[in-house]
Amino acid sequence: MKKAGIIMILGSLLLLGLFKFPLWNIMLGAPQYPEPLGMNIYIQGIKGVQEFDLQNIDGLNHYIGMKTIPKAEDMWEFSVFPKVIIAMVILGVIIGLLGYLEKVSYKYFLGWFLFMSILGVLGMYDFNNWLIDYGSNLDPHAIIKVTNPDGTPMSYKPPLLGFQKLLNFDVTSLPHIGGYLMFIGMALTLVAYWLGRKASLRKTTQ
Amino acid sequence: MKKILKSTLAIVAVFAAFTSCNNSGKSSNSGALSSNNAEKVYIAPGEHDSHYAFLSGGYSGNLTVYGLPSGRMFKEIPVFSQFPTNGYGYSEETKPMLETSFGFVPWDDSHHPDISQTKGKLDGRWIFINGNNTPRIARISLTTFETEEIIEVPNSAGNHSSSFITENTEYVVAGTRFSVPIPQKDMSIKDYKGNFKGALSFISVDPEHGHMDIKFQVLMPGFNYDLSHPGRGKSHGWFFFTTYNTEEANSLLEVNASQNDKDFIAAINWKKIEEYVNNGGGTMMPANYAHNVYSDDTHTATSTMKKEVRVVNPSEVPGAVYLLPTPKSPHGCDVDPSGEYIVGNGKLSANLTVHSFTKMLAAIESEKFAGEAYGIPILNFEDVLAGSVEQPGLGPLHTEFDGKGNAYTTFFISSEVVKWKLGTWEVIDRKPTYYSVGHLTIPGGNSAEPFGKYMFAMNKITKDRYLPTGPEMEHSAQLYDISGEKMELLLDFPTHGEPHYAAAIPAEIIKNNSRKIFKLSENQHPKKALSDADTKVVRDGKNVHIYMTMIRSHFSPDNIEGVKVGDKVYFHITNLEQDFDVPHGFAMIGARNAELLIAPGQTKTLTWEPERVGVWPFYCTDFCSALHQEMQGYVRVSPASSDIELSWSLGE
Numbered sequence: 116m117k118k119a120g121i122i123m124i125l126g127s128l129l130l131l132g133l134f135k136f137p138l139w140n141i142m143l144g145a146p147q148y149p150e151p152l153g154m155n156i157y158i159q160g161i162k163g164v165q166e167f168d169l170q171n172i173d174g175l176n177h178y179i180g181m182k183t184i185p186k187a188e189d190m191w192e193f194s195v196f197p198k199v200i201i202a203m204v205i206l207g208v209i210i211g212l213l214g215y216l217e218k219v220s221y222k223y224f225l226g227w228f229l230f231m232s233i234l235g236v237l238g239m240y241d242f243n244n245w246l247i248d249y250g251s252n253l254d255p256h257a258i259i260k261v262t263n264p265d266g267t268p269m270s271y272k273p274p275l276l277g278f279q280k281l282l283n284f285d286v287t288s289l290p291h292i293g294g295y296l297m298f299i300g301m302a303l304t305l306v307a308y309w310l311g312r313k314a315s316l317r318k319t320t321q
Numbered sequence: 322m323k324k325i326l327k328s329t330l331a332i333v334a335v336f337a338a339f340t341s342c343n344n345s346g347k348s349s350n351s352g353a354l355s356s357n358n359a360e361k362v363y364i365a366p367g368e369h370d371s372h373y374a375f376l377s378g379g380y381s382g383n384l385t386v387y388g389l390p391s392g393r394m395f396k397e398i399p400v401f402s403q404f405p406t407n408g409y410g411y412s413e414e415t416k417p418m419l420e421t422s423f424g425f426v427p428w429d430d431s432h433h434p435d436i437s438q439t440k441g442k443l444d445g446r447w448i449f450i451n452g453n454n455t456p457r458i459a460r461i462s463l464t465t466f467e468t469e470e471i472i473e474v475p476n477s478a479g480n481h482s483s484s485f486i487t488e489n490t491e492y493v494v495a496g497t498r499f500s501v502p503i504p505q506k507d508m509s510i511k512d513y514k515g516n517f518k519g520a521l522s523f524i525s526v527d528p529e530h531g532h533m534d535i536k537f538q539v540l541m542p543g544f545n546y547d548l549s550h551p552g553r554g555k556s557h558g559w560f561f562f563t564t565y566n567t568e569e570a571n572s573l574l575e576v577n578a579s580q581n582d583k584d585f586i587a588a589i590n591w592k593k594i595e596e597y598v599n600n601g602g603g604t605m606m607p608a609n610y611a612h613n614v615y616s617d618d619t620h621t622a623t624s625t626m627k628k629e630v631r632v633v634n635p636s637e638v639p640g641a642v643y644l645l646p647t648p649k650s651p652h653g654c655d656v657d658p659s660g661e662y663i664v665g666n667g668k669l670s671a672n673l674t675v676h677s678f679t680k681m682l683a684a685i686e687s688e689k690f691a692g693e694a695y696g697i698p699i700l701n702f703e704d705v706l707a708g709s710v711e712q713p714g715l716g717p718l719h720t721e722f723d724g725k726g727n728a729y730t731t732f733f734i735s736s737e738v739v740k741w742k743l744g745t746w747e748v749i750d751r752k753p754t755y756y757s758v759g760h761l762t763i764p765g766g767n768s769a770e771p772f773g774k775y776m777f778a779m780n781k782i783t784k785d786r787y788l789p790t791g792p793e794m795e796h797s798a799q800l801y802d803i804s805g806e807k808m809e810l811l812l813d814f815p816t817h818g819e820p821h822y823a824a825a826i827p828a829e830i831i832k833n834n835s836r837k838i839f840k841l842s843e844n845q846h847p848k849k850a851l852s853d854a855d856t857k858v859v860r861d862g863k864n865v866h867i868y869m870t871m872i873r874s875h876f877s878p879d880n881i882e883g884v885k886v887g888d889k890v891y892f893h894i895t896n897l898e899q900d901f902d903v904p905h906g907f908a909m910i911g912a913r914n915a916e917l918l919i920a921p922g923q924t925k926t927l928t929w930e931p932e933r934v935g936v937w938p939f940y941c942t943d944f945c946s947a948l949h950q951e952m953q954g955y956v957r958v959s960p961a962s963s964d965i966e967l968s969w970s971l972g973e
Contacts, residue, residue, distance in 0.1 A: 150901075167838070167899035167900065170900075171900045174898075174900070178947070306521065
């Protein structure tokens with residue numbers, strides 16, 4: 116159970132990577148952009164991969180009537196997400212410590228994981244909602260209006276995960292280092308649960 | 322029997338299959354077959370060349386940038402000539418670059434580019450080039466590929482033995498081809514001999530910013546100083562100049578300057594003179610010359626007139642200048658990578674003369690002089706001779722080195738490049754050029770560390786090499802592979818203007834330093850506009866200043882009223898883009914200058930003097946975006962007597 120507690124602590128601490136590294140990354144390549152433009156999505160806000168990428172994405176998007184990429188202060192998520200992550204890290208470390216001291220059951224580890232997963236899914240749902248709004252809530256006076264074959268306005272929503280072609284742009288959306296660290300951390304808490312369960316089973320059989 | 326035949330055929334077939342596989346795998350690096358030369362110069366679409374080559378434009382006054390081995394031209398960098406293509410020399414910001422003591426001189430004859438060095442190796446920070454006609458030296462940045470500085474050289478005329486730099490870019494050196502009265506005065510041309518002087522200028526280069534300043538001029542006898550090169554390694558601290566017309570003729574030089582069996586290579590110990598000058602030696606003489614500096618922060622050039630220059634008479638500094646007899650009006654003066662050999666390419670000589678630096682020092686040490694000229698000791702030809710290449714060709718002009726102990730000399734009259742070995746002086750190979758080659762270039766070929774893979778020859782005569790284009794043609798160049806024992810002709814490509822010399826460098830040394838944009842946040846142009854809020858139109862008497870911005874795909878403002886006939890309108894335009902390769906152009910109907918091509922983050926100014934009442938359009942000249950054709954605007958011009966107030970707008 117000691118080992119499980121340590122892994123639980125480590126797993127929770129890996130979430131801190133989100134403060135340093137992007138959670139997600141969206142790259143936009145095009146014939147005119149052999150070096151793609153890109154945005155890194157951090158839990159505190161969106162930054163360009165290169166210094167002027169956001170400005171250039173906004174510049175291009177004004178043709179099709181997309182809104183500019185939100186500043187950190189324009190979205191409540193960017194002030195709430197860091198608090199949620201900090202809270203989850205503290206909670207995870209406390210559970211891990213208590214587990215290490217055998218004050219709480221390994222089942223708390225699973226509880227933390229499930230709670231974090233629910234938060235994660237909610238986060239993704241919210242992120243996807245933003246992408247839909249960003250890609251389809253267009254200025255009616257846009258310079259270029261492209262419609263689908265059925266006559267409805269084309270959506271420029273970037274994919275939540277994976278690749279999509281949007282006009283001349285190849286858009287790729289994938290987790291970034293912060294995101295991967297979070298996934299590894301969450302996986303570690305599962306490992307902690309499994310180790311804790313094994314230790315407790317051994318105890319009961321003895 | 323049939324069976325055997327069948328199986329043999331099968332084996333042969335299998336063998337053939339293997340062989341052909343092998344062939345296709347090897348073909349890219351097999352060098353023996355000339356049919357493979359196409360592959361050696363083929364750069365697949367989207368791939369990059371391995372070397373940059375910077376070719377002087379000669380009478381274009383500019384510098385062109387090529388790729389090797391493809392021979393593709395990437396850019397023409399305006400240096401000494403007005404360039405309507407981007408407004409250089411027409412925009413208010415760049416007009417000061419072409420100021421001289423003679424006033425605004427919009428043209429020159431650019432000859433010899435040389436890349437900056439550190440410890441004898443190309444460092445790729447700047448490239449220098451001389452203006453031959455109105456003596457000037459320019460410094461071009463190899464990060465922006467723009468001319469950053471031009472300094473005029475006083476007391477000089479026909480600035481030809483220039484612009485060559487010392488081992489650590491301490492100096493860029495500019496020698497005069499024509500000797501002249503110093504200071505200039507009204508006198509009879511017939512009194513040339515003994516009265517005219519040749520100024521050799523040592524222009525210091527600030528190690529951080531590259532700013533140039535004439536440290537001193539050596540006032541030499543009235544010969545013609547043709548070409549020069551720095552000593553390097555053991556001979557660092559010396560500079561060598563070829564001379565002709567040591568006869569000091571002032572007319573019909575083709576005969577009168579070809580009488581002496583030997584002219585000289587002048588060896589200048591610049592370290593010694595530098596020390597003399599640092600201790601207060603030399604004389605400040607009144608002068609008048611322009612120093613023009615362009616700033617990437619203000620995107621503006623300033624021109625300052627300098628009023629004096631320090632001159633040194635060689636007789637004041639004993640042991641600083643010697644003359645090395647060299648046969649028959651030598652042209653090129655080239656120093657090998659070790660600094661030991663000084664090649665004097667005697668253009669009327671049958672042999673190629675090579676002097677030894679070590680022997681020169683020994684002769685100086687033992688004070689064995691053959692005589693003197695105007696107080697300058699002349700060494701004995703035999704005492705300084707390292708050896709000569711016997712009968713290598715006709716009309717030797719210039720020599721470069723491959724860093725593997727070989728030298729390559731161009732022969733104008735026999736139209737060929739000859740490869741020969743330093744030390745043994747034997748001829749190894751010769752290849753024709755098309756036609757009448759002048760200079761040749763090996764990347765780093767005049768540094769301590771040449772990159773001996775390619776060599777190209779720049780020819781003076783084109784004739785039938787390309788599809789005919791009337792009496793006037795571009796010049797031709799040939800690229801050779803010199804990695805093997807024998808040279809191999811790879812490519813023939815036309816060059817712009819009349820390239821004299823060129824400097825080339827492996828691409829990786831500079832390509833990652835190339836600027837993509839100018840940051841708006843660093844723009845310090847006094848008339849910049851960084852947003853719509855900064856745009857305005859201001860009247861100052863007859864001058865109207867329009868602070869304008871441009872971004873895909875509009876100008877702001879794009880409707881301007883209140884301008885009157887007789888006004889002088891200044892369009893100060895800032896390109897707000899911060900994206901690579903999104904310049905915008907600006908053209909105004911009836912403007913009697915040029916267009917502007919404005920890079921992202923830059924501010925440039927065009928003037929326009931409207932003479933007719935009406936509503937006159939302007940537009941973007943660079944197809945910038947899908948809505949480029951919409952990028953336009955109007956200026957309303959009212960009669961001089963009108964009382965319409967200035968107004969401006971966008972999207973109203």
